[in-house]
Amino acid sequence: xxxxxxxxxxxxxxxxxxxxxxxxxxxxxxxxxxxxxxxxxxxxxxxxxxxxxxxxxxxxxxxxxxxxxxxxxxxxxxxxxxxxxxxxxxxxxxxxxxxxxxxxxxxxxxxxxxxxxxxxxxxxxxxxxxxxxxxxxxxxxxxxxxx
Amino acid sequence: xxxxxxxxxxxxxxxxxxxxxxxxxxxxxxxxxxxxxxxxxxxxxxxxxxxxxxxxxxxxxxxxxxxxxxxxxxxxxxxxxxxxxxxxxxxxxxxxxxxxxxxxxxxxxxxxxxxxxxxxxxxxxxxxxxxxxxxxxxxxxxxxxxxxxxxxxxxxxxxxxxxxxxxxxxxxxxxxxxxxxxxxxxxxxxxxxxxxxxxxxxxxxxxxxxxxxxxxxxxxxx
Numbered sequence: 001x002x003x004x005x006x007x008x009x010x011x012x013x014x015x016x017x018x019x020x021x022x023x024x025x026x027x028x029x030x031x032x033x034x035x036x037x038x039x040x041x042x043x044x045x046x047x048x049x050x051x052x053x054x055x056x057x058x059x060x061x062x063x064x065x066x067x068x069x070x071x072x073x074x075x076x077x078x079x080x081x082x083x084x085x086x087x088x089x090x091x092x093x094x095x096x097x098x099x100x101x102x103x104x105x106x107x108x109x110x111x112x113x114x115x116x117x118x119x120x121x122x123x124x125x126x127x128x129x130x131x132x133x134x135x136x137x138x139x140x141x142x143x144x145x146x147x
Numbered sequence: 148x149x150x151x152x153x154x155x156x157x158x159x160x161x162x163x164x165x166x167x168x169x170x171x172x173x174x175x176x177x178x179x180x181x182x183x184x185x186x187x188x189x190x191x192x193x194x195x196x197x198x199x200x201x202x203x204x205x206x207x208x209x210x211x212x213x214x215x216x217x218x219x220x221x222x223x224x225x226x227x228x229x230x231x232x233x234x235x236x237x238x239x240x241x242x243x244x245x246x247x248x249x250x251x252x253x254x255x256x257x258x259x260x261x262x263x264x265x266x267x268x269x270x271x272x273x274x275x276x277x278x279x280x281x282x283x284x285x286x287x288x289x290x291x292x293x294x295x296x297x298x299x300x301x302x303x304x305x306x307x308x309x310x311x312x313x314x315x316x317x318x319x320x321x322x323x324x325x326x327x328x329x330x331x332x333x334x335x336x337x338x339x340x341x342x343x344x345x346x347x348x349x350x351x352x353x354x355x356x357x358x359x360x361x362x363x364x365x366x367x368x369x
Contacts, residue, residue, distance in 0.1 A: 006279035027281040036277065043273045050266055051291050053259070054310060056156045056176050058210040058252065061292035068274055070283035087279050 003141045005095075006071060006087040008132075010107070012120055013081025015041045018111075019123045021132060023142070044075060044085065063096050078103055092141045106131045153362045154312040156294065158325065158354065159264050162342045163304035167264025169345040172254070173358050179216065179251035180208040186244035192235065197225045199234055201250065209250045217249040267308065271298065297322055305329075317366040321357075328353050 006026075010019040017037030029036045051064060062077040067090060074086045076099040084099040110128040111117050117125055136142055156176070160169035184190070191203035192215060199215040215223050215234065223234045237243055255263070271285030289296040295313045299322040300306050307322045307329070332350035333339055339347060 025279040027279060027283075029277070039273065040277055043270060043277070046266065047270055047289075050263060050270065051289075052212065053255065054263055054296070055291060055293050056252075056310065057178060057293040058212065059291060059293055060210070064289070064291040066274065066286045066289040068278060068283045068285060068287055070280035071278055073274070089280075 002089070003092045004089040005092070005136055005139070005142050006089070008087075008102075008136070009037065009040055009083075009085040010123075011037070011041050011044075011083040011085070013083075014120060015045065016120055017041070017122065018082075018120075019128075019132075021129070021136070023136060040085065041083075044083065047075075063099075065094070074099065076100060076103075082107065088141060095139075095141065098136075098139050098141070102132065102135060106135055153315060153365065155315070155321070155358055155361065156310045156312075158358075159260070159267075159306075159308040159310075160329070160345065161264050161268060161306040161308065164342060165265055165268035166342070167261050168343065170257070170260050170264065171351070171354060173355075174362070175254065177251070178213070179249060181247060181249040182207055182209065183245050183247045186241040188238065192238070194226045194235065198253065199223060199226055212252075213250045214253045215248060216251050216253075219247050264308075267298070267306070271300070271306070299323065299326065301326060320366060321361060324357060325354065328357065 004024045006022075006024050008019070008021040009017065012018050015038075017034065020033050020037065031039070047064075047066075052059060062079070063075055065072060065074045067073075070090070072088050072090055072092060074088065074095045075083065076096050077083045082103065084102060086095050086099060088095055106128065110125060110131055111123055114125060114128075117123060117128075123129075154174050154176075156172070156174055158169070158171045158173065159167060162168045189204050189206070190201055190209065192199045193202045194200075201209060201211050201213050201215075203211070205211050217223055218228060218234060218237065221229050226234055228234050228237060238246070267286075275283050275285045285298070285300065287298055289298075290313060293313070294310050295315065295318070296308060296310050297318040298306055298308045299319065307325050309318060309322055309325070311318060328350060329345075332353060333345050333347050336347050336349075339345070
């Protein structure tokens, strides 16, 4: 089975794109990263309010996912409002735990604990990017890729 | 008598141009709880969208986002009690306590449903646009903790949407079946104009029979 992680968006609680990581993206975006970040955030914001209204029961979980014919989008939000969005292929299992580990082991360690990393702006830290890449590439979903 | 795993909560149909033309609530769970409070209350209520909503102080099944439905058995609508008194003012007076308050999730009004149904259209389109893989469709399955939404877009652009229990399997088949019913009882109805809200009794009846059959005997018999 071939599994793939396509890309990852990190947004802060105000909707600013804090980080964009790409591993296997076959279709290049038609707009620049900043514009695309706004589009993705706007969509997720609407999607979340849509979910809350349409749900037959009370939602207590801060994650959801959707799938199309080609990919699966996984969303997880920390209690502080940092949003992680990871696109994977359809056969990948739920990556909610992976997103939580990224938050805990990479975001908190190399962004929150880094005093020269300003909050609410794009993360330019190379150490963060490197650690994130290492974690994603060591995850089961990435390593089980055969091609 | 009834297996909860087979629950299909609602069915929506969104037309090619994005308007909601049909909605049907089949098996909508009722969430309500009543509790006696003393003064001061350990809940914070706020008037939002003409409803008194719990904004802080989740406890005993009363969740944030639920609406105040009644005080001591008197219904509360639009933030007001039946005698016209402001509900928030009534609750700020310690002399009115202890009071028994009933909270619950409110059913959506038809207007709200129209709004949500139409809101799905751009979400579907953007999901296809931001796809990391070429030639992707829009959202086919949207999964949250409490429900699963399935969407079937036909070649003609009509979307069939069903909201059901997350454990329910084989929803694609059911949506195809509903599409079949639509083709049979809506499109063949000479009094039905395309893109207009669906008001066809035969369609309603057959849809109801289909959903009830699924609940009773499962998807394999459809």
